[in-house]
Amino acid sequence: MITIKKMAELLGTSTTTVSNVIHGKTGEVSPAMVEKVQQLLLEYDYVPNINARNLARNKSGIIGLAMKACRDKYENFIKDPFAGELTGAVESCVRAGGYFTMLYISDDITEIISSVASWNVDGLILHGMQAEDGAKITEKIKKPMVFIDCYLEETVPDYVNVGSQDRKGCYDITRYLIGHGHERIAFLADNRFGVDFERLKGFQDALREVGILYTEEHFIMLQPNGDDLSKTLDDVYKKVGDFTAFVCASDYYAAHILNDLKDRGVKIPEDISIVGFDDNVYSQIVRPALTTVHQDVTEKGSLAVDKLLQMIQQEEIGERIIRLPVEIVERDSVKKGKGMHV
Amino acid sequence: MITIKKMAELLGTSTTTVSNVIHGKTGEVSPAMVEKVQQLLLEYDYVPNINARNLARNKSGIIGLAMKACRDKYENFIKDPFAGELTGAVESCVRAGGYFTMLYISDDITEIISSVASWNVDGLILHGMQAEDGAKITEKIKKPMVFIDCYLEETVPDYVNVGSQDRKGCYDITRYLIGHGHERIAFLADNRFGVDFERLKGFQDALREVGILYTEEHFIMLQPNGDDLSKTLDDVYKKVGDFTAFVCASDYYAAHILNDLKDRGVKIPEDISIVGFDDNVYSQIVRPALTTVHQDVTEKGSLAVDKLLQMIQQEEIGERIIRLPVEIVERDSVKKGKGMHV
DNA sequence: TTGAAAGCGCTAACAC
DNA sequence: GTGTTAGCGCTTTCAA
Numbered sequence: 001m002i003t004i005k006k007m008a009e010l011l012g013t014s015t016t017t018v019s020n021v022i023h024g025k026t027g028e029v030s031p032a033m034v035e036k037v038q039q040l041l042l043e044y045d046y047v048p049n050i051n052a053r054n055l056a057r058n059k060s061g062i063i064g065l066a067m068k069a070c071r072d073k074y075e076n077f078i079k080d081p082f083a084g085e086l087t088g089a090v091e092s093c094v095r096a097g098g099y100f101t102m103l104y105i106s107d108d109i110t111e112i113i114s115s116v117a118s119w120n121v122d123g124l125i126l127h128g129m130q131a132e133d134g135a136k137i138t139e140k141i142k143k144p145m146v147f148i149d150c151y152l153e154e155t156v157p158d159y160v161n162v163g164s165q166d167r168k169g170c171y172d173i174t175r176y177l178i179g180h181g182h183e184r185i186a187f188l189a190d191n192r193f194g195v196d197f198e199r200l201k202g203f204q205d206a207l208r209e210v211g212i213l214y215t216e217e218h219f220i221m222l223q224p225n226g227d228d229l230s231k232t233l234d235d236v237y238k239k240v241g242d243f244t245a246f247v248c249a250s251d252y253y254a255a256h257i258l259n260d261l262k263d264r265g266v267k268i269p270e271d272i273s274i275v276g277f278d279d280n281v282y283s284q285i286v287r288p289a290l291t292t293v294h295q296d297v298t299e300k301g302s303l304a305v306d307k308l309l310q311m312i313q314q315e316e317i318g319e320r321i322i323r324l325p326v327e328i329v330e331r332d333s334v335k336k337g338k339g340m341h342v
Numbered sequence: 343m344i345t346i347k348k349m350a351e352l353l354g355t356s357t358t359t360v361s362n363v364i365h366g367k368t369g370e371v372s373p374a375m376v377e378k379v380q381q382l383l384l385e386y387d388y389v390p391n392i393n394a395r396n397l398a399r400n401k402s403g404i405i406g407l408a409m410k411a412c413r414d415k416y417e418n419f420i421k422d423p424f425a426g427e428l429t430g431a432v433e434s435c436v437r438a439g440g441y442f443t444m445l446y447i448s449d450d451i452t453e454i455i456s457s458v459a460s461w462n463v464d465g466l467i468l469h470g471m472q473a474e475d476g477a478k479i480t481e482k483i484k485k486p487m488v489f490i491d492c493y494l495e496e497t498v499p500d501y502v503n504v505g506s507q508d509r510k511g512c513y514d515i516t517r518y519l520i521g522h523g524h525e526r527i528a529f530l531a532d533n534r535f536g537v538d539f540e541r542l543k544g545f546q547d548a549l550r551e552v553g554i555l556y557t558e559e560h561f562i563m564l565q566p567n568g569d570d571l572s573k574t575l576d577d578v579y580k581k582v583g584d585f586t587a588f589v590c591a592s593d594y595y596a597a598h599i600l601n602d603l604k605d606r607g608v609k610i611p612e613d614i615s616i617v618g619f620d621d622n623v624y625s626q627i628v629r630p631a632l633t634t635v636h637q638d639v640t641e642k643g644s645l646a647v648d649k650l651l652q653m654i655q656q657e658e659i660g661e662r663i664i665r666l667p668v669e670i671v672e673r674d675s676v677k678k679g680k681g682m683h684v
Numbered sequence: 685t686t687g688a689a690a691g692c693g694c695t696a697a698c699a700c
Numbered sequence: 701g702t703g704t705t706a707g708c709g710c711t712t713t714c715a716a
Contacts, residue, residue: 001462003693014703019695030701045482047459051397052693055708060393062444081623084426091445100457102404103433103443115442117343117389140387255627262629281423285597287604287629345709356687361711372685394709397692 002044011036022048054120063094063308064121066104066112068128080252081280082297083127086148089301090125097309099123109133113140123308125301130193131155144311146304151194153321160311162304162322166195166277169293169326170202173275174247176291176328178210181337182245182273188236188257189249190222196249199277203247220246222253233260240272245334251276251283254290258333269335279329288332295326344386353378364390405436405650406463408446408454410470422594423622424639425469428490431643432467439651441465451475455482465650467643472535473497486653488646493536495663502653504646504664508537508619511635511668512544515617516589518633518670520552523679524587524615530578530599531591532564538591541619545589562588564595575602582614587676593618593625596632600675611677621671630674637668 004022008015013033020028021037029037040046054060067083091101102119104112109129113136116124124145129137134152138145147161170187177185187203189196204214220239223232236246236257248254254276258268268274268288276283276292283290303322310317346364350357355375362370363379371379382388396402409425433443444461446454451471455478458466466487471479476494480487489503512529519527529545531538546556562581565574578588578599590596596618600610610616610630618625618634625632645664652659 004695005693008703015694016696016704017702020702023695028701033701047456049397049462049693050460051393051402051462052708053695055391055393055397055710056693056695058708079423079427079430081421081423081426084423084429085421087426087429087445088421088447091447095448100461101445103429103445105430105433106437114389118392119442120343120391120393259627259629281623282627285601285624286627287601346711347709350687357710358687358712359685362686365711370685375685391709394692395711397694398709398711400692 001049002046003049007037007040007044007046010040013037022046058120059122060120061099062102062119062121063090063097063099063305064102064104064116064119064124065090065094066116066124066126068109068112068130068133069105069107070128081282082278085280085297086127086301089298090305093302093305097305099309109136113137116141116143123312125304125308126150134159144308146308146311148300148304149195151198158320160307160317160320162300162307163195163324164295164300165323165326166198167202167205168323169277169295169328170199170247170249171205172202172326173277173291173293173328174203174206175209177245177247177273177275177334178206180273180334182335183212184243185245185247186218186220186239186243187247187249188220188222188253190224190253199249217242229256233257237261237264237266240266243272245273245275248274248276251278251280251290251292254292254333255282255286258286258288258290269333273334275334283329283331290333291331292329293326294329296324300324343391344388345391349379349382349386349388352382355379364388402462402464403441404444404461404463405432405439405441405647406444406446406458406461406466407432407436408458408466408468410451410454410472410475411447411449412470423624424620427622427639428469428643431640432647435644435647439647441651451478455479458483458485465654467646467650468492476501486650488650488653490642490646491537493540500662502649502659502662504642504649505537505666506637506642507665507668508540509544509547510665511619511637511670512541512589512591513547514544514668515619515633515635515670516545516548517551519587519589519615519617519676520548522615522676524677525554526585527587527589528560528562528581528585529589529591530562530564530595532566532595541591559584571598575599579603579606579608582608585614587615587617590616590618593620593622593632593634596634596675597624597628600628600630600632611675615676617676625671625673632675633673634671635668636671638666642666 004015004018008018017029017033018037021034026034094101104115106112121143124143125148126145127148129147129150131152134156138156149163150161153159187200207214220236223229248257254274258274262268266272276290279292279294283292307317346357346360350360359371359375360379363376368376392403436443446457448454463485465485467490468487469490471489471492473494476498480498491505492503494501529542549556562578565571596616600616604610608614618632621634621636625634649659
C-alpha cells in the first residue's frame with residue numbers, strides 16, 4: 001500500500017502538496033503538479049489509511065449501531081425481522097451520508113459502552129435501551145446519539161428519539177375491535193416496559209373511553225422462551241372462551257398464537273379475533289392474514305440516521321421526539337359483528 | 343478521554359510501564375506500580391484509542407461483512423430473514439474473537455471494494471458474490487476472506503467457502519416426493535446461478551435416477567419484482583394441473599406460492615404438493631406448514647468467522663470448501679400417495 | 685524493573 | 701505554490 005509520504009518522495013515534492021490534491025484543494029497547487037500527483041494516485045491505487053486519518057482528525061467516520069439484545073428472548077437477536085430491516089435501513093442511510101456502520105450487538109450495556117468509546121464513533125443509533133441503559137450510556141459517551149423506539153424522557157438528558165405512535169396505534173385498533181362489536185378483549189404481551197407498555201396504555205384508553213373497566217384479567221402475560229412458550233400457549237388457549245378478541249403487542253405473538261389456536265381446532269376469526277402490531281412478514285403470511293397496525297421500519301431507521309447526521313453537523317434538528325404515524329391494515333383475522341360503541 | 347501518556351505523567355512514570363500493565367505484562371513491572379496503574383485505569387475509565395492502536399500495530403481490528411444486495415429483488419436486502427440471521431451470527435462470533443464488525447451492503451461491488459480497502463480490514467466475510475465479483479475483489483484486496491454460499495471454484499484463487507449441501511438437499515427432497523408417489527414435478531426459481539443452480543442440479547439428479555427425462559417444461563422461472571410477481575403467480579397457478587408437486591428453490595417462494603394458490607381455492611397438498619428450501623420463518627408459519635430442507639444459518643455464519651480468524655492467525659484451516667449438511671423437515675405440504683420408485 | 689524515543693500514516697498550522 | 705514540522709495515541713525496541 002502506497003503512502004502519501006512515499007508519493008511525495010517519488011515526485012520530489014512535499015506531503016502537503018500530495019495531500020492537497022488528494023483533497024481536491026487544487027487551487028493551492030500548480031496544474032502541472034496536480035496532474036503528476038493524480039497520475040501517481042491512479043497508478044498505485046492509492047487508498048488512504050483510515051486509522052491514521054482518523055487519529056489525526058480526531059474523528060472516525062463511523063456511526064455505531066448499538067442494539068441491546070435480549071438473549072432470553074432470541075438466541076440470535078437480529079433474526080427478528082424488525083432488527084434486520086432496521087439494520088439494513090440504517091446501513092444504507094449511513095453509507096449515503098458518507099459514513100460507515102459498525103455493529104454492536106450485546107446484552108451487556110457496559111460492553112457496548114466500551115466498544116463505542118474506543119472506536120471514538122462520530123455518532124450513535126441506539127435500540128432496545130431501557131432506563132438504566134440510557135442513563136449509563138449518556139453519562140459515559142458524549143457523542144450525538146439518537147434512540148429508536150425508546151421511552152426515556154425522564155432518564156436521558158437531551159433526549160432524541162424516533163419511535164412510532166404506539167399508544168395511538170393500539171388505541172385505534174382496540175377501538176376498531178370495539179367498533180365491530182367486541183367487548184371482551186384481552187391484551188397480550190411479554191412485558192410491561194417501553195413500547196409494549198405504551199401499547200397497553202392505548203388499549204386501556206380505548207376500553208376506558210367506552211366505559212369498560214380495565215382489570216388485571218384483561219392482561220395476559222406471555223413467556224417468550226422455549227418451554228415456557230408452550231405453557232403460555234396452553235394458557236392462552238384456555239382463555240379463548242373468556243374473550244372474543246385478542247390484541248397482541250406484536251405480530252410475532254399474534255401469528256404464533258393464531259397458528260397454535262388453529263392447530264388446536266379454534267376457528268379464527270369465528271371463535272376469536274386476533275390482531276397484531278407491526279405489519280411484518282408474520283402478519284402478512286399467516287392465514288387468515290392478520291389485521292394489524294402498520295409501522296414503517298425502514299422510514300424509522302432512515303429518519304434516525306438523518307437526525308443523527310444533522311446533529312453531527314451541528315444543524316438544527318427540529319422535533320427531538322418523533323412518533324411516526326401508524327395505521328390499521330385490515331385483513332382477515334377480525335370477526336365483524338354489528339357495530340357497537342362506535 | 344484519558345490517554346496513556348497522561349496517566350504516565352500523573353504517576354510520574356513512563357508510557358511503556360502503563361502500556362505494560364494494560365497488556366497484563368505484569369512480569370515486567372513492579373507489583374507496587376501495577377497496583378497504582380490499575381487504580382488509575384479504573385478511576386479514569388481508560389479505554390484505548392483503537393485508531394492509534396491499530397495504526398501502530400498496522401492492523402484494523404475490523405472484520406468486514408460485505409453483502410451484495412440485489413436491489414432488484416429486495417428493496418432492503420437485510421429484510422430477508424437469511425441476511426438478518428447471518429449478520430447476527432457473524433457479529434456475535436466476530437465480537438467473541440475480539441474483533442469488530444463493519445457492514446458493507448451494496449449492489450455495486452466496486453463500492454464495496456473501495457470501502458473495504460480504505461478501512462484496511464483484517465479479514466472479510468462475503469456473501470452474494472458472483473463470478474466477476476469474486477474475481478474483482480480478490481484481485482484488489484489481498485486479505486484473508488471467506489465466502490458464504492458461493493460457487494466460485496473457478497474464478498477465485500485460494501477459494502474458501504462455507505455453504506450448504508444444496509445439490510444433495512434438493513436431490514433428497516425430490517426423491518422424497520418421488521417416494522411418495524409424485525412423478526410430475528416442477529422446479530421453481532428466479533435464476534439459474536449459484537445456489538439455486540446447484541439446487542436445480544439436485545432436482546435433475548433425482549429425476550434422472552428414476553428415469554424421468556428432464557426437459558425445460560420442468561423448470562418454472564419466477565419473477566421477483568412487484569408487478570412481475572403477480573404475473574408469475576398467475577403463471578404458476580395455470581401450471582397446477584400439469585404437476586402434482588412443486589419444488590421451490592426457497593421457502594420464500596414456496597410460502598408465497600402456497601398462500602397465493604390457497605387464496606385462489608387450490609387445496610394444498612390435495613391438489614398440489616409444495617416443498618421449499620431453508621426452513622426459516624416462512625416455512626414454519628405458513629399453513630399447511632411446509633415440508634422443506636433445513637439449513638443452519640447461524641452455524642454457517644459462525645463457521646465462516648472461525649475459519650477467517652484462523653486464516654488471520656495463520657493457522658491451519660482444514661477443509662477450504664465446506665458444505666454443511668442439510669436435512670428434510672417433514673411437515674404438512676406434501677400429499678402422501680402410494681410409494682413408487684423408492 | 686523502568687524509561688526514552690522512534691515510528692505507524694495523515695493532517696494542518698505555519699513559514700518560505 | 702510549496703515545504704517543514706509538530707502532533708494524533710499507542711506500540712515496541714533498545715538502552716539504562
